[in-house]
Amino acid sequence: MSETRDTRLPFSLEPVLVGLLFGSIGLFGVIYGIGEWAPELASRHGAGIDAMMTYLMVTTGAMFLIGHLAMALFIWQGSRRTRISHRLASPRFEKRLSIALGVLMAVVAEGGVVAIGLPVWNEYFMAEAPPDAVTVEVVGQQFFWNVRYPGADGEFGATDIQLMDDVVNPIGLDRSDPAAVDDIVWLNEIYVPVNRPVRVVLRSKDMIHSFFLPHLRVKQDVIPGMVPELVFVPTREGTFELACAELCGLGHYRMQGFFHVVSDAEFTSQLERLASEQ
Amino acid sequence: MSEAHDPGFIRRYIFSTDHKIIGIQYILTGLVMGMVGGLLAVLIRIQLGWPTAQWELLERLMPRGYPSGFMAPEFYISVVTMHGTIMVFFFISYVLVSGFGNYLVPLQVGAKDMAYPLLNMLSYWFALLSAVVMMASFLVEGGAAAAGWTAYPPLSAIASAVPGSGLGQSIWLVSMAIFIASFTMSGLNVVATIFTMRAPGMTMMRLPLTIWSYFIAAILGLLAFPPLTAAAVLLLFDRHLGTSFFLPSGLVVAGQPLSFQGGSPLLWQHLFWFLGHPEVYVLILPALGIVGDVLPAFTRKPVFGYRLNVYSLIAVGVLSMVVWGHHMFVSGMSPFTGEYFTLATMVITIPMTVYGVNLVASLFGGRMRLATPMLFSLAAVALFGSGGFGGLFLGNATADMQLHDTYFVVGHFHFMIGGVTLMGTFAALYFWFPKMFGRSMHEGFGKLHFWGTFAPFFMVFFGQHFLGLQGMPRRYYAFNTYEYLEGTAGQNTMLSVLVMVLVAAQFVFMVNFLWSLFKGQPVEANPWAATTLEWTVASPPPHGNFGDTLPAVHRWAYEYSPDGTGEDFAPQTAGPNDAPITA
Amino acid sequence: MTTTATGTIAPWASTAPDPTAAQRAMRLHFGLWMFLATVTMLLAALSSAYLVRRSGTDWRPVALPSLVWWNTLVLAASSAVLELGRRRRAGLGLATGLAGASLLAGVFIVGQVGLWRALAAQGIYLLTNPHSSFIYLLTGVHAVHLLAALVVMLVTLATLGRRDADTRAALCATFWHFLTGAWVYLLALVTWV
Incomplete structure (x- = not known):
């Protein structure tokens, strides 16, 4: 008009x-x-x-x-x-x-x-973990990330909540289990080799936590009672921060971890160092 | 009947069964609660903007929340939880949904009152009780609930998990149960009134969009809230009787093994979001309906695509019941379920886009008057579009993997159920204030309020989207230990300053509201030259609304400029001889 | 159905502001059905919680004492008496129907309490296992609704002389039959699922 x-x-x-x-x-x-x-x-x-x-x-x-x-x-x-x-x-x-x-x-x-x-x-x-994947277990608790490697046998040892002790045995690892002997348990620091698939097995001891690696575009809630697994491939060396992305209590904001992506050689030596400190 | 009705002050203004009084009671209660929620937002932004500063004044006011002048982390998450709860359930629900719903529904469908006036009064008193109970939780041992407004167990189920999960969380659940009872009564009234009490000639397809949106919202509320009731009952059982509906075996909290067995925390999330997602439509649809009616009054032409808008509202209502899982993409539910929820969520964008674009198209070719209600309606349209685009990111499971529980989500829902509803509420308040109180609000202060509200609001929550893209998680008390978030400190301070401007602007509104109540310009029945039925009666309308004869309706609600002049309009009661009927 | 120049008008619509008895009845029935829809959603939510929780490894089915079948019979009889009284069949009047139904409702409630005691006597408590938790919860939720309906029924009985008595009795009956049906549904759920 x-x-x-x-x-x-x-x-x-x-x-x-x-x-x-x-x-x-x-x-x-x-x-x-x-x-x-x-x-x-x-x-x-x-x-x-x-x-x-x-x-x-x-x-x-x-x-x-x-x-x-x-x-x-x-x-x-x-x-x-x-x-x-x-x-x-x-x-x-x-x-x-x-x-x-x-x-x-x-x-x-x-x-x-x-x-x-x-x-x-x-x-x-839907990714299946390939045979050469590095497996690491991460157990969330208020307000830490417990990290565990299966060691040379490639198997995680049994755990028992009766054995849990926040200072000496936070995940309640049963050291009498043969598979547990070479398990490496650590706090808040995760080492993985670059360009190799990583399989992360997630568990929680208490609240819902969420495993969030902003640089790696990884986020997975960890609901107690469920054991979600992730498979992904880090492509860049460096130390990347791990944050909790699900409200888990008053220390939610300081539930910080470090995800170290390192060369194969460095990865081996770091695991040896951690194993020696068990 | 209406002439002889003089029940005295108490019966008329306090224990009234008149839907107009109840509506105003709801609105005033909601505005007070909104002030509380707004002050909580200020506390949140002070902490995020200046995480290392010491506040002696706040310590003096709230010694428990600010030991030695620093905000306690447990107080922070209580404040976050209560800000969300109060704004969603006690501000927007009361002012926009129950308040304006009560006020407008009988007037706009042409009825004397609501279908069940006594139930209506009861619903308000339950609502007030629920608000009082919720406020009381600030005073109890451990403080108010601190598990977020979503109250995910185990955090919300175990008293030793966080101080707020003591008595505060129980009070939260009880208050929600009372709220749901109140909201159900109110919803029954709205649906029954619209469905059975329309004036002669008021067919469903002649209802204003406002009424359609209340109709859909009330049905959604009736169908979606019971699962939350069920979930709240189950959670109370878990908390106080030791059952394990939501609590799995093997929990060790604060070093103590707990005896729960085999429950599923994920079940709570499903029940909660089965409510939670329709609930956001319960909040936003009335705002969209109101905007759809305010725009034509100020462009002097019909709303674009009325029929398709109605169909869109219905489609959104139906779809909203089947997409709740998009809040849980990274919860660990089956990836196939995630795919379904992504595809279903994307379908919702279609009716929402139709509605949104039709609102913009309603502006085309109109003769625009930029009065305050119009400005707020335009703001709502802009926020609805922008927020909808954010929804495309979050409804998409792949993008949501990165964005879930970051500030992108916070920005998104503040645009939608924060912003569209807030702007819609203000549009409604400025638009119907003359009808409610017989006086108009001050335009100059109204426009000042608009500029002080919309501009900072948009910047704050637009900025939060980008904080989320940088990976900043929500519900964090502080970010200063994270190296990758170093760059966000300045942005956070900036946003906090803008929030202070936003809050300051609300004082302009409060002053304007109170001043206009007593000193505002007295108005005639129809100051905006609008077409719907409430404008055919006096301002304020008498008890019983329409006197001895209900109006007969001859046309739709959008008969603006039937002759094309831009001046003329025909109220819905105008007969076919008064003006051509165009729809 | 009246028509105007502009189209049809709904059959219940008139320009009189106060509703007729028929309109009131229609409105009240409509509201009741909406309310029953929300109660149905409540039951649906509890049922889906039941089904989800049932897949847990700690689920141990509990057999209900046979008393529950007698209770069910009493509740069904109460519904029947109310309906017969409302229709003034079998020599029953409205008042006797309401009174009889209320009495049988009381017997049902007492029977349900007896059911809980019988379960407790077998050592089955709220916390024994998730199935028993649900049994106590669902019977409890049902009893709360039933008590609310009983109060409404007694109020109706006390105010039979006032207007719309038949309408209010019909509303009572609808609610009551719904609760009887809901009980049969819940019983089937906890017994066979």
């Missing part, structure tokens, strides 16, 4: 400001969001998670920008009109727009999930 000059209201500042407010949310939001936000990647499957993230950032960023600019435009235009320019769209147009939106969201949201998301999800959760 055409608009003639005399149907415009005179200029006033408020609509400009309000329009600018919404427009700049879109514009500055996108400018703020561009760039690398996540901690620097250090795992193989994490590349897939980052790809999913990038895809979502780009698609939602575009919609975010378009949406806010449209609002800004409509506010600016609408505030100067003395008559409405469009009243009702035809039912057919309304229906078509909804179908188009439905298809768009199905493609953007479901399509992203199916094409990028689920393959990563499957790689992460």
Whole structure:
């Protein structure tokens, strides 16, 4: 519909400001969001998670920008009109727009999930630990991570809650079990070799904890009574922080661990050092 | 009947069965609780913004929470828990859902009162009791509940797990049970009133979107809350009678082995989120409905795609019952279940996108008046869109692996059930204040309030999304020991400053509200030139709303500019001869 | 059904602000059914908790004492008496129906307490195993609802002279039959599942 000059209201500042407010949310939001936000990647499957993230950032960023600019435009235009320019769209147009939106969201949201998301999800959760994987058990408790390696026999020894003692035997390891003799138990420090699959067996003694390695894009809740396992491949040497990501009590914030990704040689020597200190 | 009705002050304003009085009681109670929740947010942000500072004033006010001027970590998580609980259940639920629900439903469907007025009064008194009980938990030994508003066991089940899991957690559960009883009574009233008491001619497809959204929200509330009741009962049994519904064997807490056997903490999460997810729609749908009705009044044209909006609301209501597992992607449930919940959650984006885009499209071609209710409605639309985009990240199991329980989640739900609902609440307050009290609120202060609220609010919670992307976990008392989070310290301080601005702006609202109650400009029946039925009666409406004859309804609620001028409108009661009927 | 120039009007709608007896009855029935829907959701949640918990390794099925079948019979009889009285069949009036049903309800409650004592006598307590926890919990939850319904029924009995007595009796009956059905369902759940 055409608009003639005399149907415009005179200029006033408020609509400009309000329009600018919404427009700049879109514009500055996108400018703020561009760039690398996540901690620097250090795992193989994490590349897939980052790809999913990038895809979502780009698609939602575009919609975010378009949406806010449209609002800004409509506010600016609408505030100067003395008559409405469009009243009702035809039912057919309304229906078509909804179908188009439905298809768009199905493609953007479901399509992203199916094409990028689920393959990563499957790689992460369905992975079988290969024979050369390094196995480590992590037992959460308020507010520590107990770390255990099976030692040379590759088997974890039995544990018994009656034997638990927070100072000398936090996981209640039964040293009379032959499999337990060479188990290495340690606190808060995890050593793994770079570029080899790591199998992490998680347990909790008390609360729900969550094993969160931000750089490795790993997060798994540890619900007491359940023994979830993770398999992933660290790809970069370095010391990465381990944080608890499920509220577990007043010391939740200081339940910090360190995940050391080291060379094969360094890994062997570290385990020897830990074994000698048992 | 209405003329002869003079029951005296107590019966009229305190123990009233009039839905308008009850609605206002709910709104005032909720606003007070909202102030409490807001002050708790200030405590949270002080701690996060300046984690190493010492606060002598706070120590003097709360010696137990601030030993030697530093916030105690157990007090911090109590505050976080209570902030969430109060804002979700006692602020938004009371003001927006029960408050405006009570006030608007009979007026907008054209009924004399709610279907069960006595039950309605009872629901308010239960609500007040539940709020008082919840507040009392701050005073007990060990302090208020500290297991988060989600109250996951074992943390919420074992008294030695955290100080707040002593008496505080029991009080929390009892208060929730009373709240659920109250909310059920209120929900029954809303559904029955909308379904059985519409004025002649008020077909379902002529109901304003506000009423549709309350209808869906009330049904969701009725169906989703009972599982939380069941879960609360089971948890109380575990806590006080020693059963093991949620508690597994082999627990060793604080060095003591416990005797529980074979229970499942995951079961609580399923029961909780079966409620919890529909609950967020119970909160957000009324805001979306209200926005859908406020926008047309200030663009002077019908809402875009009314029918499709209604279908979207229904679809969202149905879908919300089958997606709860997206809160539990990394809980250790079966990965196949995770895939299902991802795919199902993504389906919800479709009706929500239709609704959101239709709201934006409602602005197109309109003649806009930027009054305060309109500004807050626009803010709600922007937050709804932005928050929805965050939902695409969190509903996607793959992205959620990184983002779960980080500040991305905190930012997301503050945009949605924090922001859309808050902006919707303010839109409603400014829009219907003249109807409620016969006086209008001050526009200048209203606009000041808008700028002071929306701009910092958006920045704070937009910023939190990016804190989450940096891997900052939620419910942390401090971050200064984590090297990878060093860069967030400055951002956190900035956000805290913005929250102070946000909170300061609410004082503008409080002053405006109180001043306008007594000194505001007196208004006529229909100051906004709106079409729905409540605007056809006096402001404030008399007891019994419509007098001796209920209104007959001839058209939908969006007959703005039927002649295309931008000035004209036809109330729903206008007959076919008064103005052309366009839908 | 009345119609206007603009379309049909719902059959219950009129411009009189106060409802007729039929409208009141319809509203109350509607509300009751909504309430029963929420109670159904409560039972569904407890049932799913039961099914989840049942897969635990420490689940030991407990056999209920035979008293429970007599209790069930009493509750069913109470429902039948109420329904017959409400329909004024078999020589029963509304008052006798309500009174008889209340009396039988009392017998049922006493019987349920007897059931708990019989279980305790066998050494089966709340904490004995998860199945016994659920038995005590579910019978308890049912008894609480039943007591609430009993109070409503006694109030109805005491106010039979007031308006809408038949409607209120019908509401009582609906609630009561629902609770009888819920009991049969719960019994089947804890006995056979």
